[in-house]
Amino acid sequence: MNSQFSIPSLPETPQCSPNQLIQLASKLPDATISIPSVDKVLEAIEQGKADRVSKLDWIYCIHAKSEWDRQNIDRSGKTSAAIWNVAISNLWLQHQLLWRLALYYGDWQEQALAQSLTESFDIFANSGLVSHLLPVQIIRALCSKQAGRELAKLACEKRVNRTGLLNNIQDILPVYIPLFSQFIEDITPYFTTINSPNHQQVQWLLICLDEMSDTQQIKAVNYLLKNVSNNIATNHSLLVDWLRNNYRNGENWYKLSDPARQKLREWIGGINYGDFQNLVNLILSRLDLQDFESNQLRRRRDFWANYSNRFERLRILLPKTSQIAIGYQIQGDIDLLEDDGSDPTEVCIFDFGEWFVVEFFRGRGSETRLFPKNSRNEQILFGESTLSVKRIRCLGGDKHDHLFLWQEFSPTWLKNHGILPNQNAQPSRNPTADKLQQRENRLESWKREIERLEREAKAYCM
Structure with a gap:
């Protein structure tokens, strides 16, 4: 057979004489193999020599402690307490015990740690040297x-979500145990136990909600x-804004229960x-108004309180004089009202879901206007940066006065457009025939004034 490859030469196997090996072994020092035992470790602890116990001996001791306890029932607790006392100043031993203790409470039970060691954990945990860890x-x-x-309470105190909490301990405790995954469902139940949550606690809740899966988040919300309670929402607009942005529109809205949707509307x-209430109060305190103007503003503030659950959005428009007087003491969507020669007035635009309500606070006319919620009206009333009284009146809409007895007639007008008051709102009174006549007499004059103002507005907008 003609081979194309050459067979490599192999080195010769060295020849070793048994006699040489024997001579070499005879020159080695004597060695004693140490067999680990629990007793050996406990004896070292009693003699104050725990620092001389090897890691191998500690591992064996922890592993064999359950069996040792069964044979030494009367000493099991005392010896486990002694081991925890050593761990206070032994970081390596701390790690070994805490890791196994976490496994014990994470469904592995006695496979991870002797029961006597779990029961004496407080000896270690109550030490001022480690209790803060x-x-x-x-x-x-x-x-x-x-x-x-x-766990949720602890995460709140540390201002971290579940991922942040586990990142802080991933090299110290086994982060894969089920409880570390499940406690995310306890975030909102814990938060609701806080009587008066502060801003930082609300921020913590939101970072936790953002971390959740869709299913977890909807359940939590x-x-x-x-x-x-509603007063917590009132004090934390950050929470309400998050809920509005994530749940008021889109498919998430329909995934909420009916009671939850109603509560979100209320918030x-x-x-x-x-x-709106703060704006009225500031106007009353900062502007030099005539008595009839002040009384009218107070009545409007109190009237719209009956519809507070319907306020989806609010835009505030201020004339220059009001902006200077009020300054920056109100929050929300606030813009300067363009001067078009109309009587000075503040304007509030309410989004009531299906309708936009525009409220003129002062001046001639001083009406409420109702516009259907469509893309054109929304773009103008909530989208355009510069609006004026005349430009709003140019849009038309249905109108209602603020004349004598207007509080008794406005609820019916709003109801006819599907705008209902809060459930606990007081019903309107039934005025007498004499008062009704007084109102009718004034109403004709108001209608003529509104027609004049609308003609001016249309001429301005041409």
């Missing part, structure tokens, strides 16, 4: 009856809306009505 605080949460709620309305 995050892993220790987390273990305490894990071993409580409401582990998820306690439903719980939140049904279990948090959004409460915030927006609060801006």
Whole structure:
């Protein structure tokens, strides 16, 4: 056979004589193999020599402690307490014990750690040298009856979401145990137990909500809306804005329960009505108004309180004089009202869902106008940066006066357009025939004035 490849030469196998190996072994020092035992470790602790215990001996001791306890029942607790006392000043041992303790409370039970070591954990945890450590605080949460709620509380105190909490302990505790994944469902139940949450706690809630899956978030928001009082929403517009942006429009709105949707309407309305109320109060305190103007503004403030749940959005337009007097003491969507020669007045535009309501505060006419919510009206009333009294009147719309008895007639006018008051609103009174006649006499004059103002507005807008 003609081979194209040459066979490589192999080195010769060295020849070793048994006698040489024997001689070499005879020159080695004597070595004693140490067999780990729990007793050996406990003896070292009793003698104050725990620092001389090897890592291998510690690992064996932790592993074999359950079996040792069964044979030494009367000493199991005391010896485990001694081990925890050593761990206070031994970082490596701390890590070994805490890791296994987390596994114990994470469904692995006695496979991870002897029961006597779990029961004596407080000896370690109550030490001032380690009680402040995050892993220790987390273990305490894990071993409580409401582990998820306690983990949520801890995350809130640290101002971190679930990912942030686990990132802080990923090299110290096993982050894959089920409780660390499940406690995200306890975020909103814990938050609702806070009597008066501060701004930082609300911010924490929002970063947690942003981290959740769609299913988790919808469940959490439903719980939140049904279990948090309206005054918390009133004090935290940041929370309401997040809910409005994520749940008021789009498919998420329909994933909320009916009670949750109603509560969200109330929250959004409460915030927006609060801006309207603050504006009226500032005008009353800062502007030099005649008595009839002040009384009229107070009546409007009180009237619209009955519709606070319907306020989807609010835009405030101020004449230059009011802006100077009020300054920057009100929040929300506020713009300067363009001067077109009309009587000075503040203007509020309410978004009531299907309708836009425009309220002129003062001046001749001083009416309320109602516009259907369509893209054109929305672009003009909420989109255009420069608006004036005449430009708004050019849009037309249905009108209502603020004359004598207007509070009794406006609710019917609004109801005819599908705008209903809050459920707890007081019903309108039935005026006498004499008062009705007084109103009719004034109404004719007002209608003529409105027609004149609308003619001026149309001429201005041409």
